[in-house]
Amino acid sequence: MSLADLTMRLRDFAAARDWEQFHTPKNLAMALSGEAGELISLFQWLTPEQAAAAMRDPELAADIEDELADVLLYLVRLADVLDVDLIKAANAKIDRNETRFPRISPG
Amino acid sequence: MSLADLTMRLRDFAAARDWEQFHTPKNLAMALSGEAGELISLFQWLTPEQAAAAMRDPELAADIEDELADVLLYLVRLADVLDVDLIKAANAKIDRNETRFPRISPG
Amino acid sequence: MSLADLTMRLRDFAAARDWEQFHTPKNLAMALSGEAGELISLFQWLTPEQAAAAMRDPELAADIEDELADVLLYLVRLADVLDVDLIKAANAKIDRNETRFPRISPG
Amino acid sequence: MSLADLTMRLRDFAAARDWEQFHTPKNLAMALSGEAGELISLFQWLTPEQAAAAMRDPELAADIEDELADVLLYLVRLADVLDVDLIKAANAKIDRNETRFPRISPG
Numbered sequence: 001m002s003l004a005d006l007t008m009r010l011r012d013f014a015a016a017r018d019w020e021q022f023h024t025p026k027n028l029a030m031a032l033s034g035e036a037g038e039l040i041s042l043f044q045w046l047t048p049e050q051a052a053a054a055m056r057d058p059e060l061a062a063d064i065e066d067e068l069a070d071v072l073l074y075l076v077r078l079a080d081v082l083d084v085d086l087i088k089a090a091n092a093k094i095d096r097n098e099t100r101f102p103r104i105s106p107g
Numbered sequence: 108m109s110l111a112d113l114t115m116r117l118r119d120f121a122a123a124r125d126w127e128q129f130h131t132p133k134n135l136a137m138a139l140s141g142e143a144g145e146l147i148s149l150f151q152w153l154t155p156e157q158a159a160a161a162m163r164d165p166e167l168a169a170d171i172e173d174e175l176a177d178v179l180l181y182l183v184r185l186a187d188v189l190d191v192d193l194i195k196a197a198n199a200k201i202d203r204n205e206t207r208f209p210r211i212s213p214g
Numbered sequence: 215m216s217l218a219d220l221t222m223r224l225r226d227f228a229a230a231r232d233w234e235q236f237h238t239p240k241n242l243a244m245a246l247s248g249e250a251g252e253l254i255s256l257f258q259w260l261t262p263e264q265a266a267a268a269m270r271d272p273e274l275a276a277d278i279e280d281e282l283a284d285v286l287l288y289l290v291r292l293a294d295v296l297d298v299d300l301i302k303a304a305n306a307k308i309d310r311n312e313t314r315f316p317r318i319s320p321g
Numbered sequence: 322m323s324l325a326d327l328t329m330r331l332r333d334f335a336a337a338r339d340w341e342q343f344h345t346p347k348n349l350a351m352a353l354s355g356e357a358g359e360l361i362s363l364f365q366w367l368t369p370e371q372a373a374a375a376m377r378d379p380e381l382a383a384d385i386e387d388e389l390a391d392v393l394l395y396l397v398r399l400a401d402v403l404d405v406d407l408i409k410a411a412n413a414k415i416d417r418n419e420t421r422f423p424r425i426s427p428g
Contacts, residue, residue: 001194003110009201016210022259025158026347029147030258032178033354036143037251040136044244045236048369051132055189065191069200071139071182072193075175082162084172086179087108093176094116103123129366133240137365140247144358151351152343155262215408217324223415230424239372243361246392250357254350265346269403279405282396283414285353286407289392296376298386300393301322307390308330317337 003087007080010073028078035074039067110194114187117180135185142181146174217301221294224287242292249288253281324408328401331394349399356395360388 014020042063043051055061079086121127149170150158162168186193228234256277257265269275293300335341363384364372376382400407 001198003194006194006197009198013201013204017208018211024155025161026150026153026155026351027258029150030254030347030351030354033143033147033351033358034251034255034258036140036178037248037254037354040140040244040251041248043133043136044241044248046133048131048133054132055191064189065196066200068182068186068189068191068193069196071143071178072197073200075178075182076197079175082171082175084162084175086175087110087113089172089176090113090179090183091108091116093173093180094120097120101124104125133244134365137240137244137247137361140244140251141358141362141365144247144355144361147351147358148355151348151355215412217408220408220411223412227415227418231422232425238369239375240364240367240369243364247357247361250354250392254354257347257350260347262345262347268346269405278403279410280414282400282403282405282407283410285357285392285396286411287414289389289396290411293389296385296389298376298389300389301324301327303386303390304327304393304397305322305330307387307394308334311334315338318339 003076006072007076010077011080014077023077023081025078025082028074028081032071032074032078035067035070039064039071042067110183113179114183117184118187121184130184130188132185132189135181135188139178139181139185142174142177146171146178149174217290220286221290224291225294228291237291237295239292239296242288242295246285246288246292249281249284253278253285256281324397327393328397331398332401335398344398344402346399346402349395349402353392353395353399356388356391360385360392363388 014023042060043054046054054064076086079089121130149167150161153161161171183193186196228237256274257268260268268278290300293303335344363381364375367375375385397407400410
């Protein structure tokens with residue numbers, strides 16, 4: 001399934017619940033920020049070593065997958081409401097970063 | 108281009124700059140949160156009406172695309188470092204949400 | 215009670231639980247960001263009118279006070295660990311803002 | 322200067338610039354979240370050791386003080402708009418935490 005399919009699934013999900021009224025850019029940006037906060041809270045008290053091994057703990061792994069998903073869902077929904085092509089915007093940003101930060105290794 | 112392609116492009120980007128040492132789960136979660144903060148700051152003083160029309164302002168639209176891209180890039184990179192399939196996690200989350208929040212309209 | 219008293223109370227709280235090892239600048243900045251995310255999530259689906267009346271709902275009011283408190287606690291603790299005088303820093307920032315943004319009304 | 326004085330200074334600052342119209346709970350919560358994001362971005366690529374020594378770098382120290390101040394300013398302003406006594410709420414929260422997390426050392 002592609003990001004475009006996910007966009008359509010979320011658009012249908014919102015429509016079927018009459019939630020489009022809540023999905024304004026401000027509200028969705030707030031929801032995205034709130035989910036990023038929940039994601040970060042899973043890592044805040046871990047040492048770097050514990051964080052690197054986080055996915056080996058089944059309960060923590062499930063929470064991390066859940067929060068990563070929530071961030072993606074609100075990001076995709078916000079981009080849809082704003083009519084932004086996320087993949088295109090991301091590649092354009094990497095293009096600019098390749099100019100700003102030259103590679104130091106061959107490849 | 109798919110999310111999987113984007114993942115590979117970012118993996119190569121980090122490797123070519125010897126940045127893998129910085130891309131720990133804690134650091135990437137912080138970067139994601141910082142970018143969500145930059146995104147939200149673009150909308151904070153707008154009225155709901157101004158926010159809904161934000162993409163009609165070319166300069167603001169470029170900033171919004173840039174920040175949406177940054178959030179996606181760190182999200183994809185964090186998921187890659189944690190070995191999480193973002194699309195799969197997102198669909199699993201929508202599956203659960205469909206049970207939690209029944210549709211109110213036919214479809 | 216002043217912000218200095220609150221700083222001392224939190225310092226004692228951490229010491230009495232052997233939590234100083236967790237209270238690094240990175241970890242506290244993450245915790246602060248996570249609490250800001252919880253705070254924002256209380257307002258995300260409210261209309262501007264509902265948000266303005268939020269404190270009239272006793273349950274929501276208690277949640278808001280709780281999250282405002284959490285943000286302050288981590289902010290005070292982070293400033294203490296970094297040896298920053300928050301009140302002084304805040305006044306210095308307002309001084310700069312007074313120059314950047316001239317008053318438009320007499321006073 | 323106390324937090325109450327800072328509250329009054331910010332209230333006057335907003336009134337003198339006719340900014341009260343922008344200082345709604347939703348907007349201020351967004352601004353607080355955005356500033357928390359700027360603060361966290363100062364620490365994201367630092368090792369724990371570099372973060373612990375951050376205040377010894379004059380330029381970074383100035384940025385950290387600036388961002389800590391911004392978080393406090395929006396927190397104080399948001400609490401004022403909501404008519405919440407921040408110090409009281411913070412102490413009430415520590416009271417609850419003292420029950421939830423018993424001290425492990427004498428004192």
